[in-house]
Structure formats: C-alpha cells, structure tokens
Amino acid sequence: MILRRFRLSDTPAYHEMMNQPAVERTLIPGPATLADSARHIAMIEGHWDLVGHSFMAVVEKSTGLLIGRVGPWQPYGWPGLEIGWTIHPRRGRRGYAVEAALAACRWTFERYPGLRQVVHTIAPTNAASQRVAKKLGSEKTTETFNLPPIGHIDIWATARSALAAR
Numbered sequence: 635m636i637l638r639r640f641r642l643s644d645t646p647a648y649h650e651m652m653n654q655p656a657v658e659r660t661l662i663p664g665p666a667t668l669a670d671s672a673r674h675i676a677m678i679e680g681h682w683d684l685v686g687h688s689f690m691a692v693v694e695k696s697t698g699l700l701i702g703r704v705g706p707w708q709p710y711g712w713p714g715l716e717i718g719w720t721i722h723p724r725r726g727r728r729g730y731a732v733e734a735a736l737a738a739c740r741w742t743f744e745r746y747p748g749l750r751q752v753v754h755t756i757a758p759t760n761a762a763s764q765r766v767a768k769k770l771g772s773e774k775t776t777e778t779f780n781l782p783p784i785g786h787i788d789i790w791a792t793a794r795s796a797l798a799a800r
C-alpha cells in the first residue's frame with residue numbers, strides 16, 4: 635500500500651468509502667453529502683498546517699484505488715495524539731488496517747522522538763477496531779473520552795516500547 639496526502643480528486647472515492655454502512659456506524663458524524671466529504675478532506679489537509687500531521691490516504695498499490703485513511707489526529711481538545719484507521723469494507727480482513735496502522739505509528743514515533751505513546755479512541759462495541767489495536771500491542775486504559783453524539787468512548791494506548799516489539 636501507499637500512504638500519501640489527500641488530494642481534491644480523492645473526494646468521490648472518499649465519500650463512497652465513508653458512506654458504507656459499516657463505516658458510518660462507527661464514525662459519527664460521517665460526511666452525509668459529497669460537499670461534506672469535500673469539507674472532510676479540507677479539514678484533514680488543514681490539520682497538517684495546524685498540528686503538523688494528519689490522516690493520510692491509503693492507496694492499494696496493485697489497483698491505485700483509495701481504500702482507507704490512517705494516521706495521526708489531534709485537533710483541539712483531543713485526548714492525546716491519536717492514530718486512527720478506516721479501511722473500505724470491500725477491502726476488509728486482508729490485514730490492511732494493521733499494516734497501515736503500524737506504518738502510521740512508526741512514522742509518528744519517528745517524527746516525535748520524545749513521544750511515549752499514541753492513543754486510539756474506540757467505541758466499546760467496535761470489536762474490529764479493538765482487534766486492530768491489540769495487534770499493535772495496544773492496551774485499553776481506564777480513561778474514556780466524551781465525544782458527542784456517540785457518548786463515552788474508550789481510550790486505548792500503544793506505548794513506543796510495545797510497538798517496537800511488533
């Protein structure tokens with residue numbers, strides 16, 4: 635796979651991915667219209683300037699298709715430097731999320747040498763995402779994060795040392 639910055643031309647494929655029922659159920663509020671998806675991409679790219687990192691597009695090397703988004707995320711008020719992940723359900727269960735998340739975690743730890751851990755905000759019902767986190771060496775903390783309208787979601791943490799062992 636290739637991880638790269640988002641482009642305006644990714645908008646239709648991003649919109650199609652984010653509106654898959656399996657994705658919508660876990661990422662609220664999702665982009666309901668194509669214009670919302672265009673704003674999402676603008677927000678993701680703006681996050682690079684504001685914070686110095688952001689989600690990256692996951693592109694399948696063999697097809698050139700946009701199949702996900704992955705990367706660091708920490709807008710104002712966020713409970714830590716998160717590594718988040720989404721893979722298109724049509725490309726699910728091929729190990730793509732774990733591969734992309736490992737690469738994004740390594741990239742982030744290299745970029746911030748003093749960083750001891752990254753976090754992942756995961757709904758208690760999101761078994762697939764919990765499994766991805768476990769495969770990174772992540773552990774559920776006792777902390778939660780209130781993210782309206784979802785409510786309280788769990789905070790998982792991957793220590794630099796745990797990732798280094800993968």
Ligand SMILES: CC(C)(COP(=O)(O)OP(=O)(O)OC[C@H]1O[C@@H](n2cnc3c(N)ncnc32)[C@H](O)[C@@H]1OP(=O)(O)O)[C@@H](O)C(=O)NCCC(=O)NCCS
Nearest residue numbers: 657660719720721726727728729730731732756762763765
């Ligand atoms: C969660 C998600 C990223 C997993 O992507 P993926 O590419 O299918 O994951 P992988 O193929 O790398 O699999 C990782 C592990 O999760 C497991 N898994 C994948 N989908 C699963 C599902 N629906 N239910 C239970 N386990 C699942 C895999 O079996 C694998 O574990 P294993 O190796 O022990 O068998 C993807 O389902 C997704 O984008 N979901 C919607 C958005 C989302 O929830 N994002 C995260 C928000 S916190």
